[in-house]
Amino acid sequence: xxxxxxxxxxxxxxxxxxxxxxxxxxxxxxxxxxxxxxxxxxxxxxxxxxxxxxxxxxxxxxxxxxxxxxxxxxxxxxxxxxxxxxxxxxxxxxxxxxxxxxxxxxxxxxxxxxxxxxxxxxxxxxxxxxxxxxxxxxxxxxxxxxxxxxxxxxxxxxxxxxxxxxxxxxxxxxxxxxxxxxxxxxxxxxxxxxxxxxxxxxxxxxxxxxxxxxxxxxxxxxxxxxxxxxxxxxxxxxxxxxxxxxxxxxxxxxxxxxxxxxxxxxxxxxxxxxxxxxxxxxxxxx
Numbered sequence: 001x002x003x004x005x006x007x008x009x010x011x012x013x014x015x016x017x018x019x020x021x022x023x024x025x026x027x028x029x030x031x032x033x034x035x036x037x038x039x040x041x042x043x044x045x046x047x048x049x050x051x052x053x054x055x056x057x058x059x060x061x062x063x064x065x066x067x068x069x070x071x072x073x074x075x076x077x078x079x080x081x082x083x084x085x086x087x088x089x090x091x092x093x094x095x096x097x098x099x100x101x102x103x104x105x106x107x108x109x110x111x112x113x114x115x116x117x118x119x120x121x122x123x124x125x126x127x128x129x130x131x132x133x134x135x136x137x138x139x140x141x142x143x144x145x146x147x148x149x150x151x152x153x154x155x156x157x158x159x160x161x162x163x164x165x166x167x168x169x170x171x172x173x174x175x176x177x178x179x180x181x182x183x184x185x186x187x188x189x190x191x192x193x194x195x196x197x198x199x200x201x202x203x204x205x206x207x208x209x210x211x212x213x214x215x216x217x218x219x220x221x222x223x224x225x226x227x228x229x230x231x232x233x234x235x236x237x238x239x240x241x242x243x244x245x246x247x248x249x250x251x252x253x254x255x256x257x258x259x260x261x262x263x264x265x266x267x268x269x270x271x272x273x274x275x276x277x278x279x280x281x282x283x284x285x286x
Contacts, residue, residue, distance in 0.1 A: 010035075013108065023118030031058040034113060043099060043118050044070060061114055073116070076101060080116060098125045168193050170201040177279045178207045179272070183216030191227030199234055208240045209282065211275045215246025220254040229255070232266055241282075243267040245275045 014035055017024050023040030027033060033055045041051060057069055061081060068077040080103040098121040106115045168190065171179045178201050180194065198210055212228070220228065232242045247255070247268065269275035 022120075025116040025118070027059065027061065027114040027116075029061065029112055029114065031061050033057070033059075040118050043097065043120055044072070046070075072099060073101065081114070098122045168197045170197045172201070172205050172207060173276065174280060174283065176205075176207045176283050177209045177211070177276070178202070178205065179211045179213065179276070181213040181216065181272070186217055186220055186224045186228075188221075188223040188227060191224040191231070195227060195231040195234060198231060199238065202235065202238050202240055209243070209279045210235050210240055211243045211245060211272065211279060213245045213272045213275075214248070214251055215272065217246075217251060218248070219250040222254070222257065225254040225257065241267065243269055243275045243279065245269045245272045 013026075014037075017026065017035055017037035018039075020037060020039060023043045024035070024037045025033070025040055026035045036046070036051055036054065040046075046054075054069060059068055059077075060066065066078060067074045073080065080101045083102075083104060100119040100121045102117045102119075104115055104117075106113055168180065168182070171181075173179050178198065180198060182194070186194070194212075198212075201207065202210070212231075235242045244266065245268075267275070267278065269278065
């Protein structure tokens with residue numbers, strides 16, 4: 001190959017490397033700098049004098065390779081030559097950039113070279129960081145929203161519990177005597193709450209007489225009727241007596257369908273006053 005051809009080949013190689021978007025540093029196998037393209041010079045902040053000095057400096061490429069004259073490559077040089085991807089923060093003339101380095105061996109025009117590729121990872125890093133920050137903000141927002149919803153759910157549950165307690169108020173009107181005045185519709189859920197409230201009050205107050213006033217209840221469905229009968233049976237098992245007052249014709253029919261047995265533990269009164277009078281008389285007789 002003539003000198004002219006060699007010169008044209010180097011010029012062609014330089015133009016090719018300068019057209020690349022990533023930085024490229026090219027060494028021959030003797031460690032001499034062959035080319036350092038425009039993008040590499042830009043990323044590393046190298047002026048013409050520095051590039052000239054590098055062109056006159058041979059670097060170690062073999063097992064004895066320990067360092068490199070370009071600062072960001074200095075401590076990474078052995079690993080880069082070993083084919084590892086390495087990243088480094090580097091501040092040249094402008095802002096700090098995140099550089100990614102990769103070294104490999106290539107053949108160009110039949111000649112072997114050591115190529116060091118430089119990629120500006122700044123945008124990717126910043127985008128990744130922005131994405132991670134957005135993710136953290138989203139997760140934090142979700143966490144805060146979840147806590148708010150949980151607090152609201154607890155408040156709703158507390159309010160529902162208070163409403164249930166208000167809808168099934170068990171009142172101790174006398175020592176040993178409990179009264180439960182019911183108003184409004186009684187469905188299965190409310191009937192279950194009635195049972196729980198009465199049994200809890202019996203245990204808490206050691207009462208043995210329970211008066212359930214149905215004056216304000218327009219009707220009972222089959223499930224509510226069955227639940228009321230189970231409440232009466234539960235009171236009996238705890239050693240107590242139950243009294244029913246204010247029974248309307250509709251409720252009477254529901255209780256008959258439920259096969260209510262009028263035992264000694266169940267008494268029926270026309271109104272609450274009569275039930276209270278009878279309960280107090282029984283209490284005095286104990």
